[in-house]
Amino acid sequence: MKYTFIIIALLFSCYVTAQIKTEFLTSKPDFITLKKSFFGYKFYMNGRAYPIDQIADLMKTNNEAYQLIRATRSNNTVSGIVGFIGGALMGWPIGRALGGEEMNWKIFALGAAITGVSIPISISAANKAKQAVKVWNSSLPASYNKNMETGLSVKVTPAGVGLVLNL
Numbered sequence: 001m002k003y004t005f006i007i008i009a010l011l012f013s014c015y016v017t018a019q020i021k022t023e024f025l026t027s028k029p030d031f032i033t034l035k036k037s038f039f040g041y042k043f044y045m046n047g048r049a050y051p052i053d054q055i056a057d058l059m060k061t062n063n064e065a066y067q068l069i070r071a072t073r074s075n076n077t078v079s080g081i082v083g084f085i086g087g088a089l090m091g092w093p094i095g096r097a098l099g100g101e102e103m104n105w106k107i108f109a110l111g112a113a114i115t116g117v118s119i120p121i122s123i124s125a126a127n128k129a130k131q132a133v134k135v136w137n138s139s140l141p142a143s144y145n146k147n148m149e150t151g152l153s154v155k156v157t158p159a160g161v162g163l164v165l166n167l
Contacts (some may be wrong), residue, residue: 023044027041032055043055068129079122089107
């Protein structure tokens with residue numbers, strides 16, 4: 001009985017994931033925005049956040065944007081690996097020093113230098129992501145280009161407070 005429940009739950013989750021991906025890929029391509037978050041940048045389309053893999057699948061129809069988003073993914077991967085190695089090399093001597101041993105400044109300095117190398121790679125990835133979004137959005141027909149998002153908001157002006165409906 002336990003295995004039957006696990007199999008049904010697994011099949012259901014696969015079905016839901018496939019439906020979401022199919023909905024994303026078959027929907028009309030739209031204006032993509034890039035917003036900075038604590039852990040990097042997030043891609044938004046129609047007010048919903050999408051992972052870079054789904055955005056890359058969408059951008060396959062525009063070769064220039066697709067090449068830029070692939071470079072973004074590669075640079076993010078390299079930056080993450082290099083940053084992790086640098087952080088580990090900095091954290092190891094700190095941990096040993098907290099444990100009562102003498103601080104190994106050579107390893108710490110090496111880790112700091114390696115971490116410093118990851119920063120320009122990360123900046124390059126962010127710039128390529130911005131370029132990919134710009135290329136993608138410029139390739140859309142003018143009717144797709146939405147400068148205003150739809151929604152209801154409260155606005156405060158010197159004249160008073162009011163509700164604003166953007167369509």
